[in-house]
Amino acid sequence: MRTRADRSGPPSIAVLSMLFALGDETLHGYGIMKRVEERTAGRVSLLPSSLYATIKRMLMEGWIEEVRDQASDAAPGRPRRLYRMTDRGRELAALAAARLAALLDMARATPAPRDSAVADLGS
Numbered sequence: 001m002r003t004r005a006d007r008s009g010p011p012s013i014a015v016l017s018m019l020f021a022l023g024d025e026t027l028h029g030y031g032i033m034k035r036v037e038e039r040t041a042g043r044v045s046l047l048p049s050s051l052y053a054t055i056k057r058m059l060m061e062g063w064i065e066e067v068r069d070q071a072s073d074a075a076p077g078r079p080r081r082l083y084r085m086t087d088r089g090r091e092l093a094a095l096a097a098a099r100l101a102a103l104l105d106m107a108r109a110t111p112a113p114r115d116s117a118v119a120d121l122g123s
Helices: 013-022 029-039 048-061 070-074 087-109 116-122
Strands: 026-028 064-067 082-085
Touching: 013 026, 013 029, 013 048, 013 064, 013 082, 013 087, 026 029, 029 048, 048 064, 048 082, 082 087
Parallel strands: none
Antiparallel strands: 026 082, 064 082
16 A cells, blocks of 8 residues: 555654664654764765754655644743654654665766766766
8 A cells, every 4th residue: 555655755854863763762852863863974964944844844745743742841931842753653653764765876886987977977
């Protein structure tokens, strides 16, 4: 059976990075942003506007869910929103990881291009 993610194409780098960053943890938006940056050695950097737009989409798709922050319930001010991956999000992450692994295997099995113009694309 095809899921909505299959019909709309592969998930974005931001979505996958955020799912992999969450893993089995519960994090607030800033924590997700910092974890993505750490785990990608700065190659993926999420701006707050794109982070929260992506979180909104991931909530709507059912890939993550918002949970109550018990610590901030007792503190004054606006409570922080925490997020964790759902079973559906774990399925998406596992499927994406398997697809990426298969693609990487295929790339490793492909002989290097002989044409120097094509070889220059990799640098």
